Amino acid sequence: MLDFHKADCKNCYKCLRVCPTKAIKIKKEQAECIAELCIDCGKCLDVCPQDAIQTISEVQNVKNAILSGKKVIVSLAPSFAGLIERDMIGKFITALNKLGFSYIEETAIGAALVGDLYREQSKKIRSNNIIATCCPSANLLIEQYYPSLIDSIMPFVTPMIAHGKMLKDRFGADSYVVFIGPCPAKKGEANDSRHQVDIDAVLTFDEIFNWINSRRIVLKELEPSEFDGIALKKGAAFPVTGGVIASFLESEEGQYEVIHADGIEECIAIFDSIEAGNVTGVCVEPNVCRGSCVGGVGFPKKEEDYFRRLKRVKGYVKNLENTVISEKNVEFDSIDFTKQFVNKYIDRRIAPKEIINVIMRKMGKHDVADELNCATCGYDTCRDKAQAVYEGMAETNMCLPHMRTKAESLSNVMFENSPNIIIIVDEEMMVKEYNPRAEETFHIRVKHMIDRPISIILDEEPFLEVLKSKINIIGRKKTYSEYDVTLIQTFSYLKEQNKVLAILTDITALEEQKEELIKAKESTINAAQKVIEKQMRVAQEIASLLGETTAETKVTLTKLKNVFIDGDV
Ligand code: SF4
Ligand code: SF4
Ligand code: SF4
Known part of the structure; x- marks a missing residue:
C-alpha cells in the first residue's frame, strides 16, 4: 500500500517513532515498509516531513476504466460530508460526474446494512466481548498482533466491501466500483484476497481533489446534482466515534459495557487489557484514527481542521432519514457479507x-x-x-x-x-574557544581567556574584518615578537554561529631553519669567493708560465659561485 521514495528519505526516523507496530525497517539510512508487519494505519504517511512516503495511486487505473467505456461507479465514504460545506455537496457530485463517473452512491448505504447485520449477530453472540469496527487497520492489528481476540470480532465485511458487493450485484461483475474516502488502509483492504473482486480501486479524498483541480474544475461554478443513491442516518454516522456501535446496540444498558477506543494508542491499550483479562464484558469500537474516519489521514492537507470536519459530518447526518435498511433492502439477502478473520501473527x-x-x-x-x-x-x-x-x-x-x-x-x-592554535571569537570579540596549544603559545590559561577580549593576546583587526565581510582570510603570515613566534593565520567565518574561527600555525621553527640556511649560504658564498680569487691568482700564474688562457678556469669557478648564490644549497 505504501511507497517509500528512498531518494527523498532524510533518515529522521519520524515515521518509525509514530509507527505503532514498528513495521519500518531502516537499512543503509533509508526507511522502507515491511508489509507483513504493517497495519496500513497511514501514521507514517501523515508525519514524514519530506513527503517521502506515499500511497500507491490508482488514479490512472480509474481513468483507464472510464476511457474503456466501463460503467464506473463511486462508493463515496460518509466522511465526505466533512470535506465541504453542505451547499457544495451537489456541486461536488457534478464534479465527479464531469470526471467520468456514471453512478454515485454513498457508502453509508453499505454501512447501514452492516449495522443491521451487527444487530442480528449481537443477539446471538455468546462471547465475553464484542469488537465491532469498520476500521481495516484495527482489524489487521488484531489479526497480526492480538489473534486471541479474533473470535470477538463481528464476522462481517466492512461497509466499503458490503457496498461494493451490493453495487456489483446490481450492476454486474463488469462494472468498475471505486471507493473514495479518507483512508489509505482501504487500499489494502480492497486488495485482500478474501474480497478482492468487490472494490476495483480506492482513491483518497486528497487524490480525488487533486484530480478535480488538475482538470481545472471549479466547484463553485458548477450546477448541483443529486446522489444516485442516498444514505440513511445510521449508516452516515459510521465515520464519527461511536457511530458503529450506535447503529446496532439499541442502548448502552445491555449486557456489554460500551468502550470507544479512539486512536491507535487506545486501540492497543484496550486490546492489551482484554488479552490480559483485565476487562471483560465489553463491546469495543476501535478506530486507529483519532475521532474515527473523520480523523483519517486521506483528507487533503488543507482540510486539516478535524473539528470543522466533525461538525460538518454531524450537521449532515442530522438531516438524514432515520430508517433501518433491512426494512427497505431485502433484495440483498442473497449476498454473503460474512468475513472470516484469520490469525496472521508473525x-x-x-x-x-x-x-x-x-x-x-x-x-x-x-x-x-x-x-x-x-x-x-x-x-x-x-x-x-x-x-x-x-x-x-x-x-x-x-x-x-x-x-x-x-x-x-x-x-x-x-x-x-591539535598542533595548531585554535581560537573562536564571537561578534563581541570575546574568546569562546581556546585550545591548549593557544595556552602554550600565549602563556595565558584557558580560564583567563574564555569570555575575555581577544585583544588581550592578538590584534582583533582580522577578526573584525572577517566578521564584517564574511570573507575568510587564508594564510596570512605574521610575526609576534612579544611571543617569539611567527604564525600562518587563517580566519574563517562561521555563518550559523556568527563567529570567527582562527587557526594559527606556528612556523617559528621553520623560519629559524630558513634563517640558519641563509647564514650558512652566505658564509659558503664568501668562502667560495675567496677560493675563486685565490685560484684565479694561481691560475694566472700557471697560465702565464704555460701561455694558456685563464678564461676557461674563470668561467668554471664563477659558475660554481653562482650555484651557491642562486640555489637552495
Ligand atoms: S519520516 Fe520520512 S524522511 Fe524521516 S525517516 Fe521516515 S521516510 Fe525518511
Ligand atoms: S538507542 Fe536508546 S538512547 Fe539511543 S536513541 Fe534509541 S532510545 Fe535513545
Ligand atoms: S502504515 Fe502504519 S503500520 Fe504501516 S508502516 Fe506506516 S505507521 Fe507503520
Missing part, C-alpha cells in the same frame, strides 16, 4: 541476552546509566532498539545521543591535541 525471533548485550555495547550502552530510553531512534527503549538490530530492522548507528557523543569526543580529541 513470531519474531527474540535475541538471546548475550547478543543483546553485544549490540548494546555497539550502541555505546555499557551500563544502565547509558540507557537513555529517549526514543529518538524510533524505539521506546534502547533494548527494543537492540532487539530490532538483531532482527535486521534497525542499525546501531541510529542512536543519535551515542553518535553525537562519539562525534563530540572525536572533535574534542582534535581540538585538545
Whole structure:
C-alpha cells in the first residue's frame, strides 16, 4: 500500500517513532515498509516531513476504466460530508460526474446494512466481548498482533466491501466500483484476497481533489446534482466515534459495557487489557484514527481542521432519514457479507541476552546509566532498539545521543591535541574557544581567556574584518615578537554561529631553519669567493708560465659561485 521514495528519505526516523507496530525497517539510512508487519494505519504517511512516503495511486487505473467505456461507479465514504460545506455537496457530485463517473452512491448505504447485520449477530453472540469496527487497520492489528481476540470480532465485511458487493450485484461483475474516502488502509483492504473482486480501486479524498483541480474544475461554478443513491442516518454516522456501535446496540444498558477506543494508542491499550483479562464484558469500537474516519489521514492537507470536519459530518447526518435498511433492502439477502478473520501473527525471533548485550555495547550502552530510553531512534527503549538490530530492522548507528557523543569526543580529541592554535571569537570579540596549544603559545590559561577580549593576546583587526565581510582570510603570515613566534593565520567565518574561527600555525621553527640556511649560504658564498680569487691568482700564474688562457678556469669557478648564490644549497 505504501511507497517509500528512498531518494527523498532524510533518515529522521519520524515515521518509525509514530509507527505503532514498528513495521519500518531502516537499512543503509533509508526507511522502507515491511508489509507483513504493517497495519496500513497511514501514521507514517501523515508525519514524514519530506513527503517521502506515499500511497500507491490508482488514479490512472480509474481513468483507464472510464476511457474503456466501463460503467464506473463511486462508493463515496460518509466522511465526505466533512470535506465541504453542505451547499457544495451537489456541486461536488457534478464534479465527479464531469470526471467520468456514471453512478454515485454513498457508502453509508453499505454501512447501514452492516449495522443491521451487527444487530442480528449481537443477539446471538455468546462471547465475553464484542469488537465491532469498520476500521481495516484495527482489524489487521488484531489479526497480526492480538489473534486471541479474533473470535470477538463481528464476522462481517466492512461497509466499503458490503457496498461494493451490493453495487456489483446490481450492476454486474463488469462494472468498475471505486471507493473514495479518507483512508489509505482501504487500499489494502480492497486488495485482500478474501474480497478482492468487490472494490476495483480506492482513491483518497486528497487524490480525488487533486484530480478535480488538475482538470481545472471549479466547484463553485458548477450546477448541483443529486446522489444516485442516498444514505440513511445510521449508516452516515459510521465515520464519527461511536457511530458503529450506535447503529446496532439499541442502548448502552445491555449486557456489554460500551468502550470507544479512539486512536491507535487506545486501540492497543484496550486490546492489551482484554488479552490480559483485565476487562471483560465489553463491546469495543476501535478506530486507529483519532475521532474515527473523520480523523483519517486521506483528507487533503488543507482540510486539516478535524473539528470543522466533525461538525460538518454531524450537521449532515442530522438531516438524514432515520430508517433501518433491512426494512427497505431485502433484495440483498442473497449476498454473503460474512468475513472470516484469520490469525496472521508473525513470531519474531527474540535475541538471546548475550547478543543483546553485544549490540548494546555497539550502541555505546555499557551500563544502565547509558540507557537513555529517549526514543529518538524510533524505539521506546534502547533494548527494543537492540532487539530490532538483531532482527535486521534497525542499525546501531541510529542512536543519535551515542553518535553525537562519539562525534563530540572525536572533535574534542582534535581540538585538545591539535598542533595548531585554535581560537573562536564571537561578534563581541570575546574568546569562546581556546585550545591548549593557544595556552602554550600565549602563556595565558584557558580560564583567563574564555569570555575575555581577544585583544588581550592578538590584534582583533582580522577578526573584525572577517566578521564584517564574511570573507575568510587564508594564510596570512605574521610575526609576534612579544611571543617569539611567527604564525600562518587563517580566519574563517562561521555563518550559523556568527563567529570567527582562527587557526594559527606556528612556523617559528621553520623560519629559524630558513634563517640558519641563509647564514650558512652566505658564509659558503664568501668562502667560495675567496677560493675563486685565490685560484684565479694561481691560475694566472700557471697560465702565464704555460701561455694558456685563464678564461676557461674563470668561467668554471664563477659558475660554481653562482650555484651557491642562486640555489637552495
Ligand atoms: S519520516 Fe521516515 S521516510 Fe520520512 S524522511 Fe524521516 S525517516 Fe525518511
Ligand atoms: S502504515 Fe502504519 S503500520 Fe504501516 S508502516 Fe506506516 S505507521 Fe507503520
Ligand atoms: S538512547 Fe539511543 S538507542 Fe536508546 S532510545 Fe535513545 S536513541 Fe534509541
